[in-house]
Amino acid sequence: MKLYNTLTHKTEEFIPMQPGKVGMYSCGPTVYSHPHIGNFRSFLVADLLKRFLEFKGLKVTHIMNITDVGHLVDDADEGADKLEEAAKKQKKNPLEIAQFYTDSFVQASRMLNIKSPDNYPKATEHINEMIAMVQTLIDKGYAYVVGHNVYYDVTKFANYGLLSGNTLEDVNAGARIEINQEKKNAQDFALWKHDPKHLQQWPSPWGNGFPGWHIECSAMSSKYLGDEFDIHTGGEDNIFPHHECEIAQSEGASGKKFVHYWLHTRFLMFDGEKMSKSKGNLYTIQELVEKGFKKNAIRYSLISSHYRQNYNFTFEGLKAAEQAIDKIQQCANRLAELKKNAKAGEIGQQVKELCDKCLKDFDEALSDDLNISKALAVVFDFLREANKAQDANSAEAAALLDTINKIDSVLGILEAESExxxxxxxxxxxxxxxxxxxxxxxxxxxxxxxxxxxxxxxxxxxxxxxxxxxxxxxx
Structure with a gap:
């Protein structure tokens, strides 16, 4: 199996650290609003990858965090906390906001038949782990204290910028934020922040405050997967600064290689336009369902193009997805009836070869950096041949149906709609x-x-x- 590794900027053979086992971390939602289809493209790619690894017989330990504090509006060190902004607007406390939108995310994930990770760690429940990692970085000389704030000194980490391709010279102080005079370098980022006005505060060796966004994922991934693990997924907007900073923190603290393979999903467009609140095209899963679209068609549409290509999501594409699923479902339904009612017999060589070839070609397609277009072509080639098997006996129908079910264990498009x-x-x-x-x-x-x-x-x-x-x- 080969995957494109953002860290090395090339396609590499995937070799798990432990034979037969995979540790995988996915950047989850910041729970201050309902997640929209743009968010879910990245989550669905992670789900597709996880399902395919399991299809290949690997045991996957999957962690997806819930960010419920510390994610500021500019994704860096300035501006308001996204949850606090939502709390003020809705006249609720941040924990109420976080729980409400966490529930919304989990519900939408179930609607899309996303397999639950092994754990959804919340940032607010891992403050002690974050404080311990910050202290380690201070002790090792990677971080420094200014008053009640703690910053990471990016000049101390030689590989800073390797993931994103940004050099320290490229990330100039005026590009995104005003210069913070407390920092030794304009590019340094906050590990612990002090703000008396912040609604969520915890005691620390440096005074009351709250964690920086980046330290959260480093601390939680380390707790559940160890200092070094196989795969980290996320959207391309996470590459810099978030994932770049994660690497600096985790490798600075442990002295080990943090992640072996980085997978990043490209942006979703809607009808050829960038998705934004101002354009009114940030559709949630529930809103699309209320428009009459099937949940499994939304899933199919969002996984049907390669994750490293921008995808143009349209209502016409959803209708096409429904038609594609119908073809698979009808074939499965017909085979299920044949399995129950057709005459007994043995599996013929032609049917056996058809099933074996389909699963082999499907495996090879997705083993090529999740080449979903090629994999779907294999599926519909199989359906054409399977639909010709009008005289299949019950054993042959069972074999053909089992092939569809094995494929769907990866695609996840029939389970929710075939009750x-x-x-x-x-x-x-x-x-x-x-x-x-x-x-x-x-x-x-x-x-x-x-x-x-x-x-x-x-x-x-x-x-x-x-x-x-x-x-x-x-x-």
């Missing part, structure tokens, strides 16, 4: 209607539709001559 079992007589009627339409016997096709409706089922045509069955009352 209602379709009775054999309903499938038979739908197939009868399909045959009537193929024969252009519209009167017979309409009669079968009416019969299905009377039995409490609706049938909708999809491109390619297929159909989708839905029980009345199902979403």
């Amino acid at each position: 209602t079992e379709i009775p054999a007589n309903i499938v038979e009627l739908a197939e009868k209607r399909k045959a009537a339409k193929a024969a252009k016997d519209w009167k017979a096709a309409d009669a079968v539709r009416a019969e299905l409706t009377a039995l409490g089922w609706t049938v909708a045509d999809v491109p390619g001559g297929g159909y989708k069955l839905k029980k009345a009352g199902d979403n």
Whole structure:
């Protein structure tokens, strides 16, 4: 398996530190507002990677943090805390804001069938670990105290800028913020901040204060995955300054290589435009569902392009995603019926070779830096052949269905939408209607539709001559 490593700027063979095991950390949400589709592209790429590693037989320990303090509005050391701004606007305390939007994030993640990480550590519950790491950095000469504040001296870390490609000369003081006279160097960043007006305060050896955003991930990843682990994921906006600073902190504190492989997801566009509040295109998952789009179609759309390419998200793309899923679901439903009702028999060589080739090609595609477009092409090639197996016996149908299920263990698009079992007589009627339409016997096709409706089922045509069955009352 090969992955593009942002740290080395090249595609590398993925070799876990421990055979058969993978430690993986993903930068999670700052919980001050409802997460939108732009946020979820990065989370879904992490989910796709995790599922694929498990598909390959690896045991993945996955940690995703919850940032509930210290993330300032400019992503650096200046400006207001994002949670405090939300708390003031909504007249609530920061912990209430954090819990409300954490619940919102978890709910939206479930809607998208994202597998829960092994732990969602919250920054506010790991202050002691952060203080200990800051003290270690001071003791080792990487950090210095000014009054009640603590800063990281970036000139002490030789590899600062290696991830992002920024040199210290590039990051000039006036590029993003006004010069802070307390700092030895304009590029130094805060590890611990003192602000009497801040609503969240903790005691420390340097006085009351709160942690800098960057130290949070270093401390929490170290606690749950160790000082050195395999994979760190996030959006491309995390590369600098956040991930650059994480490396400086963690390697300065431990003296070990922090992360072996860095994966970063490119930005999401909407209808060709940058996503922003002012444009009104920061859609949440719930808002898209309320517009009538399926949850699994949102997931499919967001994972359907390569993570290192900007993706243009559109409503037309969501409709196409629904049609693509329908094709997979209908094939799975038909095979499930064959598995139950077809004659017994053994798996023929042709079916065995078809299943083996599909799984092999699917594995090879995603092993090439998560080449999802190639992987999906493999899936639809398989479906074309599987749909030809009209006379498959029950064992062959089971093998073909098992192949689809193995693929879906990675894609995660059928599980949430396939809860209602379709009775054999309903499938038979739908197939009868399909045959009537193929024969252009519209009167017979309409009669079968009416019969299905009377039995409490609706049938909708999809491109390619297929159909989708839905029980009345199902979403």
